[in-house]
Amino acid sequence: MPKVRPSRFVRLLAAVAVGVTAVAALPAVSAQAATASFNESVRGGYNDTQPLGNATGTVTRTGSASASYSVTLCGQNTYPSSRVVIQGGTASVNHIVYYQDCETFSGTFASSSAFAFVTITVSGSTFYPGNQYTTYTKTATRYI
Template sequence: MSQVRSSRFVRLLAAGAAGVAAVAMSPAASAQAGTAPFTVSVKGGYNNTHSLGTATGTVTGTTGSTQASYSVTLCGQSTYPSSLVTLQGGTATASHTVFYQNCETFTGDLVSSYGFTNVQVTVSGSTFYPGSQYTTYTKSKAVYF
């Protein structure tokens, strides 16, 4: 009788070890990439009433990853001579410019030397209004994916 119990125990132990090995060899569930939309507009001039530039787009990445992709449409408005959008994540930075009242779409990847969880989107535009003093205005927003 003890021989039967002993062999059942051995088979149960072997089956359990095989199950643990199968779980250990299966890949861990990977984190899902998230896509975050954003809109950043900068205003300036007299009482900040003049629209100088707007960036609209998305950032796609995985929290803690060293890479994220972006698509951004930048439209210059009452700016002189250009509007600028800068996307910064970890150690990676990408900048794009449109001149005057043009709109253009830009895509790319941010590749950092360490993992990051968000991208800082900054839009800048300049104007002489009011008067003749040239002034640059900036607006920023953190985008988490």
């Protein structure tokens, strides 16, 4: 009985099918996310037990050097205010709420150079413990 050997074309076709299947099984990887969400809180006082402010929101890339944002900032046990600063490249936005207030802010900002990430800084102040006025901050970085 003669031996049957597959042709080169059939072997090539089988190799291509295996390669396509392997590539399709890999997860899709994006260069950078278009939108980043955040939920950052700052605490202070004795052993950082007192909540002083919370900022929740999103930052969305609108160009290589620009972004839009929406943030809700809430003061918590802070005197006199809580603050959030969102910075990307050379641009930054700054919002303040007083005492226990909550407000939502939105807008856009543009840097003079391209940026790949933003920093979100939340701060609040207190006289607790004792009578020493102290400002506490928390900073987070998000890639967009």
